[in-house]
Amino acid sequence: MNNLSRRNMLKAGGALGVLGAFAAAAPARANPWTWSPSGSVLGSGNGADPLTVWDSEADPLVASLLDRGDVPKVNELLRTWTKNGQPLPNGLPADLRDFMERARQLPDWADQGKLANAFRFTEKRGTYLGVLYGFASGMMSTVIPNEARAVYHSKGGAYMKDRISKTAKLGYDIGTRNAYAPDGEMIVTCLKTRLVHAGVRHLLPQSPYWTAGSPENTPISQNDMMVTWHSLPTTAMRILRKWNVPIAADESEGFLHSWQLSAHMLGIEDQYIPASWDQAESQAVQVLDPVLAPTPEGVALADLLLNLGAQLDLTLLSRPVLGALTRFALGDQVANWLNIPREPVWSPLLEVAWNPYIAVREGILPLPMAPEAYWTFDEILRQFVLLYMSELRPISIEIPQTNRPR
Template structure:
């Protein structure tokens, strides 16, 4: 049975809870961590396996906030906190406020020049990064079992569409002109996300659905898990830009890496796990991300929701074109894992046309070499990126205080 019809059967065949047998086929987890901290932005570290490290600063604070019943009050107050340069709202519990004051500080190694280069990079290459985040990283995350399951069984899993839209937004915000400027919003988004993740670490172990499928992990979202997802974003995007032969200068590529290093730090990833260079990032990704990709019922459900969101945007992207472009982007291995249809008409067309479109956009070949049909693809992808970007609303991240109702 092919991937897609299997997925359809899973989804139409009842709740995921009924799919224990499939869930029990626990996917491979990362192998023992051997990546050396000398390759990190810290340049050194204890080298502890990050699968056994979570967030020592945030986790106890959020557990206390939840146990005291402070979540609704805190969420209400945090709604007013939107800009990087804004003081924290008055009235936050003291332990949370102290933590957030510390967590909102930019790392000492943040480099304004590199952050500016990242902005220039996104301005020039936004169509590629937009398509890659939306149809590449987003879809790949559904083949990361721990992420798919954590998302599925947490509170936000009950409204996947909203959840996916919120997370996708971070991918775009990171390329925003103001991202880490005083008037920007990325520090706020990262710190709030760090709070959400810490809350999830307290809550998910109480979820029967999560505990039964976690493959023995007792607390979710370890530092290793965070890095796995991180690699599905910048590391994957940069690799694809290379595959697509998009010219990227060293300054732009360093800037793009840097904005994601700062983001990792502000999300609570320890500096000793954040790669200092693309070579280090690629090496870590090979070790941490590649081996864990696997199909899960929860991930397949997420894939469907994500593809529905794309189809609803009505950017002229027909479902077959979405399937084909996504498969072209994530490759056959991930395409099969998440059950993307094979498209005999569109796939060869996209494989032939996309490299030509890239070369033309980058001024490397003249117009007459582009086949007419290629413009259908170009137009649809461009509209998708614009709409996906345009749809994004300011994120109102809420700390959850329950899991997905079972």
Template structure:
């Protein structure tokens, strides 16, 4: 397993070989369920029933097969070590900065995911190259469910989201392996535990880094609490708890020396990134502002990753975004004493996140449902990306 110990006089290390071994590990609990459903021809039935299974307090539907019911019972509880106070602090951080988290997720984290050649290959073989809205919708919904008040407890809706995600991953592993288009011996298990751990680090550690790159202030306590919730989520997703370092410092080291070190160019990643950029250029009218989307991506991700993914490099737009970042930093410094600065920062983030919602729902079957408590807090402070309760913008319907 991945461990890192710090003792006086001992150089801390990460067990990279153990992390590499996770490439050949799936999710035995979920994999067994999918194998049963495929063998008995009940995948479609279960999909229909689980579509309406959305809340932590909701009784498990009786019409589900026994294998699914047993899985839902076995995976229902968060880790015993989860501290509700830390989860509550992470929720308050997301209330304040969730729109900025979402912006970095959509403009940066997706490109970092595409910089993982094996993961990009899985996406190509399962979702196709021209469906970035689906990946964005699933990721956005996962994160807002995770950051709702008491996401793991009574009144929350995150536990079914996790459980269904595990089953989706297991289905991808089953059908992709059975298709003969995936070489497990050479490439490991598709959607393996290593992939999941890497993705969690991209969505936690690297999101915080991306926020700071665009000038958003994140305290170390906020960063620690945000990562803490992701680590708990990883445990519930079936990732061995010691594969996700306990400390923020160790998680940063794992992200830099193992996850980011594995980034590289691939034809799949390039095409996926191009479709992502095409999707987000719809945020801006006409063609005049097309270059700003690529410039925003380049501000958030590492320059080498942007080059590998062939993100267009406009020096003019890069200067515009860089100037915007300096302005954000100046506003952040004055935020405690300036209601105007707070309003500008929050509305900018809400506009980006709102544009993401409009893009995802425009002509697509996907919608983004923001938990009621989070939506109410955002609406009270003018941060909500949705104009009406629980509904996408009018132009998206």
């Protein structure tokens, strides 16, 4: 069966049989969990396999909010809570308020100096980060089976544009000068997302579509969280290195630090958060690289993402260009899994001209190459920023109360 007909089956609601077949082939961890907590920001830990750990504080709390029917009221109250330093709104259930007051505190390893370096990094490299988060990480998420299945079968899977806006907000907030300061928004965004994830852990096991295809009984384990985390900063850093973008050591460390903090604020245990890029790399080799695989849900989500630029009339972000960029950034195997054809003009152009273009842009190569290609690549970067920004209308991240509507 080709992927198109699988997708049609999903749409037609005939998903159970197909998903069952995929689940049998779902890659499990090839080897036992060996990444040592001595390489984490904490430097120690019990070493439990993160496949068996979720969020012991937020999960029962949000499950109880859903069962008590408190979520609509909570969502409404939290809509007004937008700044890190802002007091929580009055009227929240006491157990939620207690949790949020604790969970909004930065860990004692937060380092303002490193965060200042992180901002310098974003100022210099923000243009690339737009493409990398928005596209490389976004497309990669469609070949992370557990994430693709969770996203597709949760409520947001039916409203992908809206969901992408919410994720873009996190990518934007983390790059602001005051991300974790009282007038910034990153702590709020992370903490609301932590509550959303806890809600999803309660809701998805009630979806027959999700349970039929998932190797997990409860979604979004600590392992899943780290996989997705690596699809963001680790993948961005890998690609920047592949493009030979020069990055100062303190800025690279700062960039990592801003993501370490986000992991903590999202409820990832400190014992799993890598302390250095070397540690991140060693963990990614264990948790990210081996799990990448196609699923019908991921193929369907990728199909939506490839149409996003065209919908916004960003002419250079047409489906063929986005497809060629996916192949270029994530490789032939991923592109083939997603049924993205090799593009006759764009694929060779990117392969030949992209790295020299970066070198010229970075002032490493003195002579501009063919000016037309140079201009085109510049314009692609610019349109990515537009795409990204266009998604940033006022956005409220809210706890879902249902799975994907059918």
